[in-house]
Amino acid sequence: MIALTLAEIASAVDGTLHLEGTDATTDTVVDGAVTTDSREVGAGDVFFAKRGEFDDGHRFAPAAVEQGAALLVVEHALELPVPQVIVADSVDALGALATEVVRRVRARGRLRIVGVTGSNGKTTTKNLLREILTAQGDTVASRKSFNNEVGGPITALELTDDTEFLVAEMGASAVGEIARLVRMAHPDIGIVLKVGLAHAGEFGGIEQTVRAKSEMVTELTADEVAVLNADDPRVASMSGVTAARVVWFGLGERADVRATELVVHARGTEFTITAPGGASARVRFGVLGEHHVMNALAATAAALELGVPLPAIVEALESVRLAERWRMEVMGGRDDVTVINDAYNASPDSMAAALKTLAQVQEPGTRTIAVLGEMSELGEFSGEEHDRIGLLAVRLGISQLVVVGAGARRLHITAVNEGSWDGESAYVEGADEAFDLVTSIARPGDTVLVKSSNAAGLRLLGDRLGEWFA
Incomplete structure (x- = not known):
């Protein structure tokens, strides 16, 4: 401080x-x-x-x-x-002290603030921006997922007189919480990544989620920048509630910062990034999963607005090998068995993205095993969203489902009803049973995904499997 x-x-x-x-x-x-x-x-x-x-x-x-x-x-x-x-x-009081510290540091004229929110991808995007900006000047960014009314102020209070960049992850479980953080550390650049059903049960529905996430950009001025996901209609609609200049990111032609020619493999993702003005570069991104490309695009858009040259951004992106602990973390290796531990958190969108990645990285002649736990905090949407994931797993051709815990059992039942009639989906009560089952059925060349909400505790199962196959 x-x-x-x-x-x-x-x-x-x-x-x-x-x-x-x-x-x-x-x-x-x-x-x-x-x-x-x-x-x-x-x-x-x-x-x-x-x-x-x-x-x-x-x-x-x-x-x-x-x-x-x-x-x-x-x-x-x-x-x-x-x-x-x-x-x-x-x-x-914690928030008030952080507000005063931000005010004083900003008054010295060097500090630029980037706020990051969205239903998925906040921590990854924040980490990518930290990697990019640290090479440009003294940077403070949220530790872990410090993004609420306590973690946000603690991050802001790490500012010093020399800090040039603050990357503030801003999360919420209710309307008004992001607005509170924005008032504490008003962004020069506000990023909205995606609006999905994560925490929808707490918000009270998707429309309330949209309203909450839009708080990132509603108070921005015409001199500031809103970095918005052009591929998400709910995020794109926020261009109508902000006075800020909008910079779009995405995969479609509307995007100012765009990715094309994506290739997903077990070592990461390759894509060509195009910036405003036509500059482009090939990126060999070590973070696994096509969905993390969107986070890289958002970080790139913000960094470009802060004056970072595209080659420096690409160099920083290519230096990152892990988005965050327990987020698409690649482990294992013995007998060519790969374990992907993505069990820090799970929403319907991130669960679907992880399953699609599992299917994409499968090599011919090998199998895929998805160990899935409950997606929590979905409220009234929980049943239908677990159904949707069960259907998706079957339609993607995942070789073996292992569904863990009573909260996810409906996913297993749906998968069985959809077409997993011969044991392709198995249900177990807990992590120990899942470990015993996976270690008994895994074959050389298999890829194992472990995915659940944090509350389900499967990240520790992922670690255990990673160590077993190390």
Whole structure:
């Protein structure tokens, strides 16, 4: 975090400074990292005691002090020998401090902010942009999937006086949440990747999802840029609710930044990228899956708007071999068995994309095995979307389905009804059974995909299979 006095921090968060029992003054400067996790606290850091659904961060404040916290932001005073700022709501205070830090860094004239949202692909696109922009200047980007009302501010608070680029992943499970993050770190460039049924159950339907994602661009001005997916009608419609200049990305002719001549194989994806003005280049993209090409196009469009030359963008894209841990992560190799662990999360769109990739990378004479778990947070759409994936798996000719857990059982039933009558689809209750089944049936040359929502926990099964076939 940039250096601020205790008085400045208290003012930014509309809190009351509590210094009793300490040697600090209102002019004491704090410039450490900010966290809500006491286990991450180091000397000089700021600890926000956040109340959670199942626990209360105030319980861990003593541990934060023992580890060297220089300041606590709390909702009531604690008997601890460290400066404290007392606020009404620690999460609101976290956002307020981030807003002030962004304002101060931006006022120095160097900072450019890119916001990234969408039902799928946020983390991959953010990581690609980080790789591209780090070579151009000091860059801060969200860690992991830090994209909510806590993770967003913590990312923004990593800014320093030297930061030139902030890449902010902005997620939501309700209308208004992206708008809150946009107000905290207003983007110069806002990217909307895709609108699908991910979290549709929480949003209350697809139209509410569209409304929530459009918050990325509705407050952009005519001097700013909206990077929109030309191939997604719901995203494309957002051009009508923004004053920003629109830059399109996609596979179709409408796109300003476009990919053609796609070739998908087990080592990644190759494509030709065309930029505005006609410049083009062949990209050998090490991230597996045609769907990740769209993320690469979005990152490219934003980077071009920030003045990065196309050759430098291509070099950065080609240096990336993994989008993120547990996202189309290629493992295995023994007996030529490939394991693709894509079980960090799953929506109907990403599940379909992963299955299509599995079918595309299949070599003649080999088999494909899809180990699939539940797609969570779909609400009323859950049944029909699991049906759709079961049908797709059969129609793509996936050699063997292994469906894991009661939440995904309907997918198995649909696959059986569609045509998997001779054991091509198997249902098991848990990950241990799935491991035993896959290791018993896998043959040399097979490709195994593991895909589910995070809550289903199959990413650990993917790791286990990857290690078994290493």
